[in-house]
Amino acid sequence: MAEKKVISIENRIPKLKEARKKKANKRLIFYLLLFFLLISIIVYLQSPLSHVKHITVKGNDFVEESKIVKLSGITNQNNIWNLEFEQMEKQISNQPAIKEVSIERRLPRTVHISVEEYVRVGYVKGEGQFIPILENGKFLSDSAIDTPNGDAPILIGWEKNSTYLKEMTEELRNVKPSLAAQISEIHWDPKESNPYTIQLYMNNGQEVVASIRNFSEKIQVYPSIASQISPEQKGIVYIDVGAFFVPYDQVQEETPAESDEAEQEGENANETEG
CATH class of the missing domain: 3.10.20.310 (membrane protein fhac)
Structure with missing residues (x-):
């Protein structure tokens, strides 16, 4: 058998001491780094640097x-x-x-x-300026401007903070921006039979009679109707009940009540002359 090489304990001790020393030095360096890191964090948090x-x-x-x-x-x-x-x-x-x-x-x-x-859905005129109205029905009095930039319709004749105005702003919120940009003015035109009636003036010169209720849904038919109308022909597009167009020359200038009243006055005048 080959003779085994025997290393004496005396030869191994220096190497063990050196290994332990290196390990202790590494541990010391780690703790020192950790200590300085913590000190740096504390200084950072307490100084203007943070x-x-x-x-x-x-x-x-x-x-x-x-x-x-x-x-x-x-x-x-x-x-x-x-x-x-x-x-x-x-x-x-x-x-x-x-x-x-x-x-x-x-x-x-x-x-x-x-x-x-909140989305701006319109303007209301007040004291010579135009006050933006948001989709939540709030007025931005602090952001009033002298002239609207055409990005939203002007609301005329509305009672501030009314239920009708709130419903109108909620409907306008759901109207496509491209379609809302075609509306110049929205007038609240309540009737005895329907307080939700509104009248719109479009940028192309047409008028629209509609209702506040379901306005965002019904106004979607307007581009289709408008595309079938000659640019020279002006009139009223009705979308409150059904959807149709009536030229101005076919719109009755007198309401039935006014006509009856005129006829009655005529009859009275004839009787007096007789």
Whole structure:
């Protein structure tokens, strides 16, 4: 048998000591790194380096960016890790024009505020200016403008905060933007038999008689009817009961009641002359 090589314990001890020393050094380095990391985190959290430096806002149209930031309560003195987003979102949502809000951190020092505003469905004229009306029926008096930019119809003759106006705005919310852009004015024209009657003036010069109820559904037939009418021919499109077009020269200028009254006055005059 081959003679086995025997390593004495004296030769092994230095190597074991060196291995233990390396292991102890690695453990010491790990603890030192961990210690300095914790110290760095504490210093970072307590220093201006963790304060908010930038605040960005997206999705706002009616409400100014500065106002949204003010409502949030965020300043450059706030620690980016110590912000109560839920409370801030609630504060911003109290603004009538804002529908939804979400806030998020964007490291290292930015807070991003994303808002969704209610849709503007029309304008109402008041004191020489035009006040936007939102889909929830709210008036944005602070956002009044001198001249509408044609992105929504003008509502005329409506009682502010009335049930009829609220229903109308809800219907307009469901009208396609391309179709709503064809409407110039919407007049509330209540009748004794139907208080929901409305009269529309379209950008192409046509008039439309409709009802507030189911307006968003019934107005969809208008483009089809309008496409069959000559541009030179003007009249009234009725979509409240059925859907049809009547040229102006065929529209009766007098109501039946007015005609009866005129006939009665004529008969009285004849009797007097006799």
